[in-house]
Amino acid sequence: MxxxxxxxxxxxxxxxxxxxxxxxxxxxxxxxxxxxxxxxxxxxxxxxxxxxxxxxxxxxxxxxxxxxxxxxxxxVSHTIKTDINGESSAAWHNINIHTKRLINDLEESGFTPDEVALWNEPNDTAIRNRLIQMTLKKGK
Known part of the structure; x- marks a missing residue:
C-alpha cells in the first residue's frame, strides 16, 4: 500500500x-x-x-x-498589596469589585469599601454608574 x-x-x-x-x-x-x-x-x-x-x-x-x-x-501578591490609602485591595475584592481603575476612582472620590457595600449595587458597571451620578451631583 x-x-x-x-x-x-x-x-x-x-x-x-x-x-x-x-x-x-x-x-x-x-x-x-x-x-x-x-x-x-x-x-x-x-x-x-x-x-x-x-x-x-x-x-x-x-x-x-x-x-x-x-x-x-x-x-496573588499583586492583589494583596496595599493601595496608596493603606487599604488592602482584598477589601474591595470582598465586595466583588475587581477592576483596578474603578477601585482607584472610588478611592480618589473618598469612598471606602464599607460605604460602597451599602449601595447594594450588583456589579462593577452599576457601581461605576452610581459613582458618575454622585460626582455629577457634587459638581452642581
Missing part, C-alpha cells in the same frame, strides 16, 4: 533537536509564540504553531507548571 503522505513527518524530530534551547527559552520567560517565531524564522521550523504548543505541553510539563506557579504567585 502506498503512503498517502506527500511530505515526510519529521516535526517531532525537529522539535526534539531543539528541545534544550526551547526549554531554556521557556525558563527565561519567553512565550511559546516568541520561541516559535524565532525558530520558524531562523531554522525554517516545519511545525505549525499549534503543534509546537502541544509538544511543549507534552515534553515540558514540569517547566510549564513551574512557570504557571510563578505567575499565580505574582498575581
Amino acid at each position: 502506498n503512503d498517502w503522505r506527500t511530505k515526510p513527518r519529521n516535526g517531532r524530530t525537529e522539535f526534539i533537536k531543539y528541545s534544550e534551547d526551547i526549554k531554556a527559552q521557556i525558563k527565561s520567560g519567553m512565550t511559546n509564540k516568541q520561541i516559535y517565531d524565532k525558530l520558524h524564522e531562523k531554522e525554517k521550523f516545519p511545525l505549525s504553531q499549534s503543534q509546537f504548543n502541544r509538544y511543549v505541553r507534552k515534553y515540558f510539563p514540569d517547566v510549564v507548571e513551574e512557570i504557571r506557579n510563578i505567575h499565580e504567585k505574582e498575581s
